[in-house]
Amino acid sequence: MLELQNIEKAYGPARVLDGVTLLARPGQIHAVLGENGAGKSTLVKIAAGLVRPDAGLVAVNGDPLKAFTPRAAREAGVEIVTQELTSVPARTVLENVFLGHRVVAVGSVQRSKHARQRFAEVCEECGFSLPGDAIAADLSIADRQILEVLRCLIRRPKVLILDEPTSSLDEERAHRLRVLLRRLSDAGTTVLFISHFLNEVLETADWVTVLRDGRLISSGPTEEETEASLINKMVGRTLSVLYAPKTLPPAEAETVLEANDIWWGSAVRGVSLHVRRGEIVGLAGLIGAGRSEFARCLVGAAKPDRGTVRIAGGPPIRPRNPRRAISAGLVMVPEDRKQQGLVLGRSVAENLALSKPQTSGHLGFALPRRLEDAARDWIRRADIRPASPAAVVGELSGGNQQKVLLSKWLACGPKILIVDEPTRGVDVGAKAAIHEMLAQAAASGVGVLLISSELEELLGLAHRIVVFRKGEVVDEVEGEASERERIMTAAFGAAGMGADE
Amino acid sequence: MSDVTAPEQPQEVTPTRGPRIRATRDLGIVVFLVGIFAALAIAAPSFRTSGNLSNIVNQMSMQGIAACGATLTIVSGGFDLSQGSVYAFCAILSVMLVHTFGVLGAFVIAVLAGLGLGAINGAIIALGRVNSFIATLATSYVFLGFATVITQGNVATTSNQNFMVMNNTYGLTVASWVFIAIAVLLGILLAYTRFGRGLYAIGGNPEAARLSGINISFYRIAVFSISGACAGAAGIIAASQAGSADSSIGSTLALLAIASSVVGGVSILGGQGAVWRAVVGALILELINNGFVLLNLNPVYEDVVFGLLVLLAVGMDQLLRRRRT
Structure with missing residues (x-):
């Protein structure tokens, strides 16, 4: 059982998760849905100890995690397949599967009979098999995805989390993976997965949680949902920045x-x-x-x-x-x-001039003062703060950095x-x-x-x-x-x- | 990314710490230089003589020129480990050619050879996409091999007295004037031209530079060519001052040039630094050398001091970068 209570997380001014609570029971396949940037991936990474939340509690079978580290989560029985592939490209499948595992303390994993046997068992149980001696980098993307799954299963997790596991799989393997998830859940494993494929969620999951803008929108049995109801919940109605009415381009615009x-x-x-x-x-x-x-x-x-x-x-x-x-x-x-976009260690003026060679005369000779004068105009127009052309871009806030970047390109007269x-x-x-x-x-x-x-x-x-x-x-x-x-x-x-x- | 979290205040920027750190960083090394200078002036009366001071500039001219070239490569995010070999090669070349082409001809050809060897480095790095550290490490052996081959392992010498022109003195030695001229030229190139801004951009963020339409391959080839030409010029000075050259003369030059830049405050990570810093760094190392001699200190400790200084400089750079996030 996996419990997440009142999880909060912000990156700088952007709040990613705002008091999200989620409960996934043993034997349940639990889907997490939401738009891009709704906070799904961050939420599951917190559950697996990959990201430290600002506030909140993670518990496995009632015991809170001792620390928000991958190791603590792993010891508690949580395994995750993230969206990013995390296998070591230059090593073999076996070595990757047993990476950080204690099965072989000394000597080659490749030669350990015990490791090979264990690997063969897991392949047998889950219905996917990979050549143990193949180099990870030589595998297809789909096989590397399978490798990540095998790596989790070798530890017999209590909670298995998968972030978009089928996005790089073909239909046949995606189907086998869904069958596997069902089998694992029937054996008592808690399965939590993120997917963008609504039909997959409706077909596979027992329970579905919807996030929007870092908040919990709904959590309930899948039978009560349809594609339309899920889309409706994901999109919702958001209060927004006011947009000025659009000026339409003239009909004859080329x-x-x-x-x-x-x-x-x-x-x-x-x-x-x-x-x-x-x-x-x-x-x-x-x-x-x-x-x-x-x-x-x-x-x-x-x-x-x-x-x-x-x-x-x-x-x-x-x-x-x-x-x-x-x-x-x-x-x-x-x-x-x-x-x-930006050369973070250099000044606003230099960044503004980077893609615009015409600011300077022959041979590109220009005193810093001249670049700064040229920059002042854009600083005023875009309201870049602090309003100093000599300010180092890396020290500006994200919004001001973005304004510098946009100004730099507008300055080219595109x-x-x-x-x-x-x-x-x-x-x-x-x-x-x-x-x-x-x-x-x-x-x-x-x-x-x-x-x-x-x-x-x-x-x-x-x-x-x-x-x-x-x-x-x-x-x-x-x-x-x-x-x-x-x-x-x-x-x-x-x-x-x-x-x- | 949400609209709903709206009512937070737009984040205020606190620029105060940044500029203050930069100011300390700008001045810190100069203060250090002045400190060493003052200490030596007090401790060793012979230090203050104009003879000793011009001797210092003369002594540092070769490593100083190499350090100016190295600074350009480091700012652009690369390293040139082949400078020492290019230096030896060009020194030998100038000695061997002086009979045929005269002094000026030999010098010009030797500098062009340095430029050419640098261009080979640049082409390997830019077009072959080889890491500059590895590429120049490999070419340093190849170039040194060439130098050994053309001398057949012997010392090349010349009896042409005009060849030793770099020792002539006009206030300072010709070698010193050449060093000063190169430092000023490269300083202007890096600080005040589009080319220089391009180097900072490539060193600071190569992907951003590429997407900004900067021709990275051209810049890399150019910067390694300049570095090679600098090493060549330094080699000519060495040959001219000694009247002879052999393939072993440049063995410490490349690392010394990098050390000078770093001690002066050029960031080894690229994107930060200036030519005057390399000059200050080279001067500091030369003053330490000079101090050991004048104060009669046991020279076996000199390398220890050198090494600790480089560590201190790199440590400062890391610290300042980390604080800036």
């Missing part, structure tokens, strides 16, 4: 971005779309639906396998590197401002602006300011492609919303609040609407 049949690995599968001058086009979808990958292909940050892009009426090109896109007027504000999750993890004030900047950019004629996992943001800003699922465009709707459920239905791939392939 197309500034045209993507044609873009393919990239298995993440982007033949996506075509266009953006007109002054138009904000939103991309909706679940995390992992391929929206960011698509955006990276457009600017050439990733090289698409197939497909072409036309920028501002130019010839169709296959994107190769960001330089070419930038000089043609296509810029992207990347998803992860710290990893991909024709098309792609923004990927522009308000993730920023406070409400900065959020409104960023929305304002985007709306203004569009009003001044920039075509904007907005990726956001927050439906409210898309509905509030976008003129048109394109829905992605599993690397494909599955629906396209007007940016009207009334389309909320249609978008969610298409993104989740619920039966009936949306998936019109």
Whole structure:
């Protein structure tokens, strides 16, 4: 039995979990549902000791965890398969399965008869088998996912947690995994899993808990739910930042971005779309639906396998590197401002000038003072605080960092602006300011492609919303609040609407 | 990410600590330098003589030039361990070519050779995507091998008196003036040009730099070429001052150049630092060396002091970075 009581967790100003309580009984398959960013993954990581909550209690079979560490949780009988693969790529399947396990204290796991026997038993019991001597890195993604499951089962957990276990499995293996979960629960194991597939939840789970914005919305037997009722609970009605009425682009506005049949690995599968001058086009979808990958292909940050892009009426090109896109007027504000966007150790002025070579004259010679003067204008326009061009970007708050990043790209005078999750993890004030900047950019004629996992943001800003699922465009709707459920239905791939392939 | 948690106050930024730390960090090393300087001036009367002071600048010119080049690579997030080999190679080359091409010709060719060897490093690192530490470690053996091959293991010498031009004195030695000129040039390049800003960006966050349209391969090749040219120039000075060169002369140079930069406050993690810091670092190491001689201290302790100083500098860098989060 797994008990979570009044769990609270915040990352900086963003509250991820707000007093969530959950009870999963032995022999129960318990599903956790919610939109992107509802706090599901954080919740299960807390249960497994991977994340320390700010407040709250975790208990297994009535005994509270001694500490919020993976070790304490493991000793209490909790095992987790996270979304991120955690196997050691260069080691064998056997070594990975017994990683941190006490079965072999000295010597090679590979040669231990006991370990091999135990591994064979578990494979036998669960109906999945992998070659024990194979190197983890050589396995397919699906097999590596299975490896993670085997690694948990070798310890015979009391509580087994799986975060989107079937997302990388084919239908046949996903089915076998569901059968396995049923068998484990029949044997008394508590199974807790997160899934984005509503039919899977309805078919497999006994109990379903819905989270929204870090709060518990409902928790009850699965029989009482339908796809529609679940979507309704996930989406709900959220109080939101006020959005100004949208200025529609003129009907004759020309197309500034045209993507044609873009393919990239298995993440982007033949996506075509266009953006007109002054138009904000939103991309909706679940995390992992391929929206960011698509955006990276457009600017050439990733090289698409197939497909072409036309920028501002130019010839169709296959994107190769960001330089070419930038000089043609296509810029992207990347998803992860710290990893991909900003040089955190440098000043605001330097970051603003980074992608804009024309700030300086011949040979790029410029005194820091001149860069700072140029930066002051943007600091005022975007209300960046502290209002000092010499401030080190890494010391700014998340919202102000995001404003710097957005200003840096607007300063290039783009024709098309792609923004990927522009308000993730920023406070409400900065959020409104960023929305304002985007709306203004569009009003001044920039075509904007907005990726956001927050439906409210898309509905509030976008003129048109394109829905992605599993690397494909599955629906396209007007940016009207009334389309909320249609978008969610298409993104989740619920039966009936949306998936019109 | 929720809309519902709205009524929290927008987070206020507290910028006070950052600038203060940076100021301490900026000045700390200079204060340290002045301290050593003052201590030596008081403890050893012969230190203050203009002869000794110009001798210090002359002595440090080679490692100083190498350190300026190393600073550019370190700021861009790389290391050049082949500087010592390039140094020896270019020194030997200049000695061997002086008969055929004259003094100036030999110098120019030797610097270009250093540039070329650096460009090879850069190309391996940028185009072959090899870690710079490993790539330059490997090429340092190859380049040193070349140096040994062309001398066949002997000391290369020349009797051409004009070759020893670097010893001539115009207030300071020619070697010192060359060092000062290179330091000023590279200092301007790093601090005041787009190229320099690009180096900081690549060292601070290569992915952000790439997505900002910076041609990273070009920058890497350029920066290693500059580092090679600096090592070459330092090698020429060494050859010119001695009138001879052999393949063993550069064995400590690359690490000494890195140590100078780090002691001066250039961050080994990249993205932070300045050329003047390398100069200050090299000067500090040279003053310690000079102090040991003047004060008649047992030179066996000199390396211990050097090492502890580098540790202290790196420790400070880590501490300051951690506080900034």
